[in-house]
Amino acid sequence: MLNIILFGPPGAGKGTQSNKIIEKYNITHLSTGDVFRYNMKNDTELGQLAKSYIDKGELVPDEVTNNMVKDFLERNENSNGFIFDGYPRTIAQGEALDKMLIEMGTSVSMLVALEVDEDELVKRLLERGKTSGRVDDQDEETIRNRFKVYQDETSPLAVYYSKQDKYVGVHGMGSIDEIFDRIYHAIDSKSNDVSEEE
Numbered sequence: 001m002l003n004i005i006l007f008g009p010p011g012a013g014k015g016t017q018s019n020k021i022i023e024k025y026n027i028t029h030l031s032t033g034d035v036f037r038y039n040m041k042n043d044t045e046l047g048q049l050a051k052s053y054i055d056k057g058e059l060v061p062d063e064v065t066n067n068m069v070k071d072f073l074e075r076n077e078n079s080n081g082f083i084f085d086g087y088p089r090t091i092a093q094g095e096a097l098d099k100m101l102i103e104m105g106t107s108v109s110m111l112v113a114l115e116v117d118e119d120e121l122v123k124r125l126l127e128r129g130k131t132s133g134r135v136d137d138q139d140e141e142t143i144r145n146r147f148k149v150y151q152d153e154t155s156p157l158a159v160y161y162s163k164q165d166k167y168v169g170v171h172g173m174g175s176i177d178e179i180f181d182r183i184y185h186a187i188d189s190k191s192n193d194v195s196e197e198e
């Protein structure tokens with residue numbers, strides 16, 4: 001199985017690039033943000049709980065998020081692999097994901113990190129907020145809070161996966177196609193490294 005974590009701060013283009021990756025590699029996309037938004041739209045219990053965190057730019061608690069991911073993986077156990085978009089976002093989530101994948105007889109293949117300039121991202125997010133309808137994209141203070149949460153809680157995952165020799169950095173500025181080109185070269189070359197070691 002090819003299990004890729006697509007990593008990067010809010011607005012780095014993870015959703016856009018995930019859609020291109022699933023087409024090329026025929027793997028299943030899990031965006032935890034999309035699942036939360038779907039639940040918010042349908043006003044489920046999970047959606048109501050998530051909304052209280054998301055609208056402030058805070059993280060939904062690990063346990064809630066991990067249970068949702070576990071449920072998703074169980075429903076898609078016959079997949080060729082997964083692209084994790086916006087998950088894991090804390091070390092505790094990374095550890096939980098590792099455990100869930102071990103139970104499925106597989107593991108994280110690599111973490112592909114989109115490396116981008118933060119000021120540019122705030123601009124992109126405010127622009128996206130004009131059309132996305134996302135409350136968390138419309139207010140600069142909420143956006144800044146999402147970056148702070150990313151710095152404090154999410155960025156340590158880069159070290160966590162570097163230690164396992166699974167970190168691959170990709171320059172995330174440029175056109176969608178240019179960035180995708182770099183991503184798939186990075187994926188192919190990392191997959192080759194791993195299969196040569198085996």
Ligand code: AMP
Pocket residue numbers: 010032033034036053054055057058059060061065085086087088089093136146
């Ligand atoms: P995203 O669409 O990935 O930018 O996520 C939007 C919001 O959903 C985040 O700011 C968090 O409030 C919440 N969220 C998404 N994924 C996670 C996660 N893995 N852990 C906790 N909260 C999450």
